[in-house]
Amino acid sequence: MCQYQDEVPRLGVKKYKHGTEAAHGIAWLGEATMFPQPVGLACTWDEELLRQVGEAIGTEARGFFRRDPDRNGLTLWAPTVDMERDPRWGRNEEAYGEDPILAGKLTAALARGIQGDHPFYLRAVASLKHFIGNNNEVDRGECSVSIDPRNMREYYLKAFEIPFKEGGAQSMMTAYNSVNGVPANLNPQVNDVVKGEWGMNGFVVSDAGDVLGTVNEHAYFDNYKDAVAASIKRGIDSITDDHPISKQAIRDALADGTLTENDLDVALLNTFRVRIRLGEFDPDERNPYSGIGEDVIGSDEHKKTSLDAARKNVVLLKNKGGALPLNASRSRKVAVVGPLADIVYRDWYSGSLPYSVTPLDAIRSKADASGGEVLHATGNDRVKLAASGKFVTTRADGKLEASLDSAEGAETFELTDWGWRAHSLVAESTGKYVATADDVHATADSEEIFGWFTKEALLIDRMEQGKLNLSAWNNARIGIGEDGLLTVDPELAVEHSSLGSPEERKASGSAKGGVTVSPYDVHVVQDGVREAVAAASEADAAIVFVGNHPLINGKETIDRPDLTLPEAQEKLIRAVYEANPNTIVVVVGSYPFAINWADEHVPAILYTSHAGPELGNAVADVLFGDYAPAGRLNMTWYRGADQLPDFMDYDIIKGERTYRYFRGPVLYPFGHGLTYSPFEYEEVNLSRSSISAGEEVNVSVRVRNAGDRFGEDVVQLYGTAGASRVKRPLKQLLAFRRIGLAAGETATVEFAVPASELAFWDVTRDRWCLESGTWTLAVGRSSADVACSCSLEAVGETVPPRDLRRPTSACNYDDYEGVVIDECKDGGSSVAAVREGAWAYYADADFAAGGVGTFAAKVSSPRGGKLEVCAVGPDGETTLGSLDIIATGGPQAWRTISGSIAAPSGVVGIRIKLSRDVRVAEFRFE
Numbered sequence: 042m043c044q045y046q047d048e049v050p051r052l053g054v055k056k057y058k059h060g061t062e063a064a065h066g067i068a069w070l071g072e073a074t075m076f077p078q079p080v081g082l083a084c085t086w087d088e089e090l091l092r093q094v095g096e097a098i099g100t101e102a103r104g105f106f107r108r109d110p111d112r113n114g115l116t117l118w119a120p121t122v123d124m125e126r127d128p129r130w131g132r133n134e135e136a137y138g139e140d141p142i143l144a145g146k147l148t149a150a151l152a153r154g155i156q157g158d159h160p161f162y163l164r165a166v167a168s169l170k171h172f173i174g175n176n177n178e179v180d181r182g183e184c185s186v187s188i189d190p191r192n193m194r195e196y197y198l199k200a201f202e203i204p205f206k207e208g209g210a211q212s213m214m215t216a217y218n219s220v221n222g223v224p225a226n227l228n229p230q231v232n233d234v235v236k237g238e239w240g241m242n243g244f245v246v247s248d249a250g251d252v253l254g255t256v257n258e259h260a261y262f263d264n265y266k267d268a269v270a271a272s273i274k275r276g277i278d279s280i281t282d283d284h285p286i287s288k289q290a291i292r293d294a295l296a297d298g299t300l301t302e303n304d305l306d307v308a309l310l311n312t313f314r315v316r317i318r319l320g321e322f323d324p325d326e327r328n329p330y331s332g333i334g335e336d337v338i339g340s341d342e343h344k345k346t347s348l349d350a351a352r353k354n355v356v357l358l359k360n361k362g363g364a365l366p367l368n369a370s371r372s373r374k375v376a377v378v379g380p381l382a383d384i385v386y387r388d389w390y391s392g393s394l395p396y397s398v399t400p401l402d403a404i405r406s407k408a409d410a411s412g413g414e415v416l417h418a419t420g421n422d423r424v425k426l427a428a429s430g431k432f433v434t435t436r437a438d439g440k441l442e443a444s445l446d447s448a449e450g451a452e453t454f455e456l457t458d459w460g461w462r463a464h465s466l467v468a469e470s471t472g473k474y475v476a477t478a479d480d481v482h483a484t485a486d487s488e489e490i491f492g493w494f495t496k497e498a499l500l501i502d503r504m505e506q507g508k509l510n511l512s513a514w515n516n517a518r519i520g521i522g523e524d525g526l527l528t529v530d531p532e533l534a535v536e537h538s539s540l541g542s543p544e545e546r547k548a549s550g551s552a553k554g555g556v557t558v559s560p561y562d563v564h565v566v567q568d569g570v571r572e573a574v575a576a577a578s579e580a581d582a583a584i585v586f587v588g589n590h591p592l593i594n595g596k597e598t599i600d601r602p603d604l605t606l607p608e609a610q611e612k613l614i615r616a617v618y619e620a621n622p623n624t625i626v627v628v629v630g631s632y633p634f635a636i637n638w639a640d641e642h643v644p645a646i647l648y649t650s651h652a653g654p655e656l657g658n659a660v661a662d663v664l665f666g667d668y669a670p671a672g673r674l675n676m677t678w679y680r681g682a683d684q685l686p687d688f689m690d691y692d693i694i695k696g697e698r699t700y701r702y703f704r705g706p707v708l709y710p711f712g713h714g715l716t717y718s719p720f721e722y723e724e725v726n727l728s729r730s731s732i733s734a735g736e737e738v739n740v741s742v743r744v745r746n747a748g749d750r751f752g753e754d755v756v757q758l759y760g761t762a763g764a765s766r767v768k769r770p771l772k773q774l775l776a777f778r779r780i781g782l783a784a785g786e787t788a789t790v791e792f793a794v795p796a797s798e799l800a801f802w803d804v805t806r807d808r809w810c811l812e813s814g815t816w817t818l819a820v821g822r823s824s825a826d827v828a829c830s831c832s833l834e835a836v837g838e839t840v841p842p843r844d845l846r847r848p849t850s851a852c853n854y855d856d857y858e859g860v861v862i863d864e865c866k867d868g869g870s871s872v873a874a875v876r877e878g879a880w881a882y883y884a885d886a887d888f889a890a891g892g893v894g895t896f897a898a899k900v901s902s903p904r905g906g907k908l909e910v911c912a913v914g915p916d917g918e919t920t921l922g923s924l925d926i927i928a929t930g931g932p933q934a935w936r937t938i939s940g941s942i943a944a945p946s947g948v949v950g951i952r953i954k955l956s957r958d959v960r961v962a963e964f965r966f967e
Contacts, residue, residue: 042273042291042308044246044281057316058114059246059279060168063155064121064135064390065094065653067101067338070113073392074101074343078591079121080631081354081650083137083675084714086755087779088150094350095154097343099165102155103333115319116166116212116246117155120148122200123175123216126693127685128676129601131178134388134591134631134650138675139699139711141196142774142798145203152208157330163211163318164330169204171216171248172225172235173197174691178600182251182258185219186691187861189852191767194802194809196693198230202239211243211315215277217251217258221852222864222871224259226251231276244278244311252282270294270304278308339395344655351652351659353753353779356672357645357715364625364644366666366717367582369411376416376576377401378617379586380457380610381629383417385656387491388591388631397654400586400627403661416576420585420613421458423469423567425451426511428521429559435470439486441527452485453566459593460607462500465490475499477513483527495592508560520558530556570616577621584664585617588630591651595632604635604682614639627660633678633709640708648674669717671753671779673823678709694768695856700824701770712757712774712823718748718784722756722828725820731834734811737795738833742820744790746782753781756790759824760799763815766840766885767801767855772824794818799835804853805885811837842887842948851898851953851961854881860955865962866933867899872962873932874906874955881961882913882952888945888966896922897939898953898964901929906956910942913950921945926959935962942966 046057062068065082066075076082076094085091098117105113121135122144137144148169157164174186174197188197204210213235216225223229226247235241255261255268262268269280269290280287294300320328337343357365367375377383377400385397401417408415426433431443432451445451454466454475466475468485474497476487490497499519500512511519513529522528577583587610595601605611606628615638618624625645628634639646647670649660662668677700679685684705686696697703700711721744728739746752758776762769776792796811803810812835819830843849851872852862859879865871872881896910905928910921922942929936945951945966953961 042280042305043284043287044279045284046312053322055321056111057321058112059116059312060118060281061102061105061114061116062390063098063102063117063119066098066392067105068390068392070105071393072339072395074339074347075387075391075394075653076347076350077354077652078134078388078631078650079137080134080675081652082350083143083147084356084650084672085350085353085779086143086673086777087353088146090350090353091147091150092154093346095151095167096157096164097346099155099157100333100337101343102165103330104335104338107333108335116168116315118168118170118214119155120151120167120169120204121171122148122169122204123171124197124200125676126176126691126698127688128604128633128679129682129685129688130176131595131600132597133595135390139677140675140701140774141199142203143675143777144200146207149204149208152204152210156209156211159329161318162320162328162330163315166212166243166315166319167204167208167210168212168214168246169201169210170214172201172213172231173216173228174220175216175218175225176691177218177689178598181217182254184689185222185863186689188220188691189854189862190804190807191802192692192694198234201235205235205239205241210241211318213241213243213245215245215247215251217248217254219259221862224251224255224261226255226272226277227261227275229275236276242311243315244308245276246279247272247277247281249281252277252280253286265290266293266299270299273300273304273308278311347653348655348658351649351655352662352668354650354652354672355659355663355670356648356674356713357663357670358648358709358713359640359643359646360715361644364623365664367664369407369413369665372413372581374414374416374580375404375408376418376573376580376583376621377404377586378418378573378576378583379420379613381588382419382586385654386591386651388651389493389596394654398657400657400660403657404584404664407661407665416580418573418576419455419569420573421569422456422565423453423569424456425453425564425566427562427564429557431521431525433527435468435485439471439473439484441475441483441485442525443521443527444525448564458607458609459498459590460609461594461602462502463498463593464501465497466499477519477529480513480515480517480529482529483519490590490592492592498593504560507563509563511561518558520556522556528556530558570613573613574616574620577617577624580621582623582625583617583621584625584627585614586627586629587614588628589632591631600688601632604633604679606634606636611638614643618643625664629656633674633676635679635681635708637680637708666717669750669752671714671716671755673712673714673755674709675711677703677707677711680706680708701773704771710823710825712755713825714755714823716752716754718746718750718752720752720754720822721745721747722820725818725829725831727818727831727833731836732796732799733836734796737793739791739793740776740818740820741789741791742829743787744780744782745787746784749784751781751783753779754822755779757821757823758792758794759819759821761817761819762799762812765801765812765814769801772819774824775818796835803840804855805840805843807853810840811835813837813839842885843883845883845886845951845966846893848963848965849883850963851881855884856882863960864933865899865935865960867935867962869962871901871960873960874957877957878954879957880952880954882950884950885948886945886951887948889947891944891946893944893966894941895939895967896924896942896964897937897967898924899935899937899962900926900960901932901935902926902956902959903931904928904958906959908959908961909954911952911954912945913952914947918952926956932958932960939967
């Protein structure tokens with residue numbers, strides 16, 4: 042029942058491991074082919090490419106399985122399908138964007154590639170993660186996110202449905218968070234929706250430590266027996282947790298009847314069904330994938346796919362006056378500057394890179410071929426540090442020591458500012474990062490910034506007169522020990538990383554003796570910005586590489602503090618542009634950035650994710666026109682975090698989040714991306730002028746490459762509903778296709794749109810509804826760049842007025858203020874008031890028949906309160922009555938209360954007002 046399934050020799054069952062990380066290549070098992078981060082793969086908008094990437098990942102999984110079948114399993118924890126409703130999410134790099142159709146189609150293609158196209162046998166298995174509503178890192182193991190039925194069905198569930206139904210994914214991982222008060226590993230939608238409605242017959246796995254976390258973090262149960270038993274009954278088939286504790290909890294649950302053997306049989310049937318389809322119990326000659334050997338790992342074919350993906354992930358954000366592509370004959374001397382110019386970073390879910398080509402490497406290669414010259418500057422300061430009058434040196438064992446009376450012979454460090462206090466130091470004598478790996482000493486011996494706790498991240502507070510305070514990753518100050526070594530002061534360590542990690546600090550030692558903590562004097566050996574400006578001043582063109590480090594200020598456990606670039610990088614861009622107006626900015630990052638100044642001033646801007654070993658070649662090919670970019674943004678790039686609602690607000694409809702609902706000005710819209718060839722669109726045509734439930738319409742448009750070179754374009758189809766009972770998206774993506782056309786070539790692009798894509802979730806009847814009305818279908822280059830459009834009549838239904846005489850779930854509201862959705866342990870969900878004056882509103886309630894004079898509701902309240910019922914009509918709001926609620930004994934102690942109210946008449950809206958901490962599960966008028 043656990044992740045590492047034991048061998049059962051008498052049954053011929055071998056050891057098996059559930060879960061090999063494979064977000065964009067096989068991770069943590071050594072060298073493997075790496076592809077762009079999923080955020081970059083999503084920017085390709087290319088389903089066939091994603092299938093090829095998935096095939097390469099699944100094939101290499103087979104290679105690793107051949108190497109060590111006990112340790113290297115074939116069930117891969119990828120792709121991440123979570124909706125990216127907020128660009129501040131720390132794991133933004135791992136997922137596929139803010140739109141459920143884009144994310145669903147691309148992850149479906151990746152899943153098909155991973156699993157193969159054999160009707161029975163599987164190449165490997167795709168485990169979709171993390172189900173569901175997982176889009177914040179801080180407090181993720183304890184928090185509950187509130188998602189109402191419309192948001193859930195139309196947005197969060199939609200993204201997962203597609204890779205199950207179209208991609209055939211055979212596994213899924215649940216999330217750490219709770220949803221509407223219920224831990225995700227207990228979410229009834231696992232059985233009811235995923236396995237029931239969608240028919241997924243593979244297995245569901247819990248996230249690492251999360252089943253026991255139902256006790257440890259969520260405090261939902263007070264013992265492991267009940268937590269494990271409930272998880273299994275709710276659909277968890279494989280437990281990724283402490284094995285002895287989990288297994289003992291299962292035994293205890295079997296002993297007292299909380300679990301039956303049949304409960305285990307159901308779970309094991311699901312996991313073994315998948316193992317059987319992987320061919321484990323069949324002769325090799327039956328399985329078309331059994332012959333795959335280790336030689337496929339890092340194959341030339343996979344390298345080509347990696348380069349293709351890296352090229353296709355590049356997005357041309359701006360290109361004023363044809364600044365790009367660069368002409369090698371006219372740009373004889375190029376300045377390549379910035380902290381990301383000469384390095385390729387890997388993120389937490391990367392394998393070891395067998396090789397890497399940095400942007401500087403690739404640009405130099407092109408310059409050498411054309412007789413050009415490349416100047417390079419990191420833009421980083423080179424400094425020496427002194428504390429208590431002593432300069433810092435590096436000892437032979439890598440430890441830093443304050444021992445010299447003068448700067449001569451002292452260590453020189455390259456200082457990179459990653460923003461929000463986070464910095465990294467590289468000692469020139471060792472060429473390695475300074476880290477506090479043991480949480481005791483600062484040592485210059487780390488090969489790269491990497492690890493669950495990013496201990497190469499040093500926190501710096503700058504002071505006047507060239508001084509700074511230096512702290513370790515966990516905010517513990519770094520001072521001078523009695524032995525002169527740079528030492529972490531354990532008295533100042535905090536349990537939570539100041540970088541935002543909710544994980545507890547896990548020090549492997551403690552400082553010995555007293556530690557003197559005082560500011561460090563900074564002696565600048567070389568001014569990085571001045572060096573970059575000097576290079577730019579000499580060059581015909583300057584290329585500034587900026588962005589993020591994938592393990593600092595935004596990763597698993599760390600949400601991003603803002604959308605801006607680090608202040609040091611903004612300063613570098615401005616200084617270089619002032620020195621050379623022919624400046625190009627390349628953003629290498631895991632997230633959208635608010636680069637407003639650069640967009641206003643710099644002629645050309647490119648974006649790429651951390652795209653793996655071929656990053657440099659891909660970017661250089663685009664810069665010099667050997668490849669025409671056609672990537673499109675998978676997320677809205679906002680102008681600032683002030684345009685976003687509260688980070689924990691998961692209601693994209695009311696909060697008007699993502700391109701679907703956001704009305705303000707943006708930096709770059711969803712779907713945006715330029716290229717080097719103009720593409721012209723002709724009139725859009727429909728196969729039919731109207732559509733009914735169960736039907737589909739074919740939409741076609743002719744596209745012509747009006748340029749003088751081959752190019753690619755991403756044709757995007759959006760729909761906008763007309764008048765509706767509910768708030769519909771401003772526009773929603775219905776289909777897309779990436780195409781390539783030669784100069785002057787024309788192609789007809791066709792999309793099939795089923796009527797179901799035009800439906801919304803009707804909370805009055807708990808079902809999908811195709812509403813009668815006129816739709817506008819628009820084809821274009823982005824969500825904001827429409828080339829042509831037409832009208833389509835939806836022949837559906839009109840939502841009837843609500844009948845509130847029937848029991849009505851309180852969470853099926855039309856509007857609200859001050860409430861969240863919580864659990865009702867008597868069954869279903871409830872609306873919980875989190876402040877005084879909270880309310881929920883239910884529109885279009887029909888009381889024409891009369892005969893209503895009583896209101897009843899299932900409620901709970903730890904301290905008691907009041908429930909007020911109001912009618913909202915054309916003439917305003919009228920109070921119908923109120924009910925006093927006596928303390929029920931706890932938030933999950935439910936009772937039904939009723940009382941007389943004034944009789945509403947006609948069709949009106951009903952507003953239910955609640956005192957703080959009052960919960961309502963359901964109500965009805967009598």
